[in-house]
Amino acid sequence: MDRFDVSKAGILRELLHDAPLVRLAGAHDALGAKLVEATGFEGVWASSFELSAANCLPDLSLLSMTQYLQAAVAMNDAVSIPVVADCDSGFGGPLNVAHLVRQYERRGVAAVCIEDQVFPKVNSLAAVEHHLLPAEEFAHRIAVGKRVQQTKEFVVIARTEALVAGESVDEALHRARTYVDAGADAVLVHSNAASPAPVLEFAERWQSVVPIVIVPTTYPTLTAAEIQRAGIRMVIYANHGLRAAVRAMADALREMWEAGTSMPIEDRIASVDEIFGLEGMSSWLEIQE
Ligand code: SPV
Numbered sequence: 001m002d003r004f005d006v007s008k009a010g011i012l013r014e015l016l017h018d019a020p021l022v023r024l025a026g027a028h029d030a031l032g033a034k035l036v037e038a039t040g041f042e043g044v045w046a047s048s049f050e051l052s053a054a055n056c057l058p059d060l061s062l063l064s065m066t067q068y069l070q071a072a073v074a075m076n077d078a079v080s081i082p083v084v085a086d087c088d089s090g091f092g093g094p095l096n097v098a099h100l101v102r103q104y105e106r107r108g109v110a111a112v113c114i115e116d117q118v119f120p121k122v123n124s125l126a127a128v129e130h131h132l133l134p135a136e137e138f139a140h141r142i143a144v145g146k147r148v149q150q151t152k153e154f155v156v157i158a159r160t161e162a163l164v165a166g167e168s169v170d171e172a173l174h175r176a177r178t179y180v181d182a183g184a185d186a187v188l189v190h191s192n193a194a195s196p197a198p199v200l201e202f203a204e205r206w207q208s209v210v211p212i213v214i215v216p217t218t219y220p221t222l223t224a225a226e227i228q229r230a231g232i233r234m235v236i237y238a239n240h241g242l243r244a245a246v247r248a249m250a251d252a253l254r255e256m257w258e259a260g261t262s263m264p265i266e267d268r269i270a271s272v273d274e275i276f277g278l279e280g281m282s283s284w285l286e287i288q289e
């Protein structure tokens with residue numbers, strides 16, 4: 001295995017335990033990951049919401065593991081910061097989890113995140129009923145994943161959807177503790193509530209050194225400073241890059257269509273040189289000189 005890539009998992013592990021707060025932003029391709037890195041984020045979230053949307057599909061376990069893996073590898077190859085791969089509910093049963101852990105780890109992805117929804121999962125932000133696996137069944141998957149990883153650095157994040165499924169903070173805590181007992185390296189407690197109250201209560205009652213991760217999409221008023229003060233170690237801004245891009249693309253295309261020229265948008269779209277810079281055009285041309 002490539003030393004450089006092994007160290008990315010090591011970097012993530014170190015950040016999770018030593019940094020005041022680890023901030024990740026979502027992406028679905030290499031260019032998006034590059035922008036996340038260039039902004040200063042400590043890691044990239046390879047988001048199922050974003051990848052599905054980029055394929056113009058809803059986030060309903062429709063894409064295959066191979067598609068997720070390929071996207072995560074492209075992102076990972078483009079950046080020097082760790083990539084945390086959103087692996088939905090693990091693409092099947094315990095053996096699928098074993099398979100995904102082996103595949104992602106081998107390719108240098110720093111971490112995978114697996115959630116306790118049943119397969120096929122439904123995106124957590126969709127206003128429908130969400131169904132959970134029994135905690136013990138999901139814990140077994142985490143244990144299996146941890147058993148097959150090859151390096152001690154690789155990170156497995158267990159994500160509980162208890163709050164998303166309408167369960168109590170007690171149940172979320174019970175599930176998170178069960179997953180930690182099974183070997184999870186961090187716990188993502190997801191919530192689609194408009195208030196940060198449930199995840200803050202969770203954090204307050206979490207008596208463990210195992211890091212907590214949150215995704216504050218539906219409670220965006222919570223600031224990084226407040227998250228840090230609550231003892232939460234990682235925050236994922238999961239889909240804002242894609243949402244910003246969609247709005248900007250739609251607006252630019254419409255204005256150009258209406259004006260019959262690109263002039264009205266020229267001063268606010270990226271220049272071709274900016275794209276060349278992100279791609280590393282000049283360093284590629286130097287190779288053949
Ligand atoms: C994602 O970005 O795919 C996530 C977060 O898993 S959420 O969309 O809130 O489920």
Ligand code: MG
Pocket residue numbers: 047048049059086088
């Ligand atoms: Mg997802």
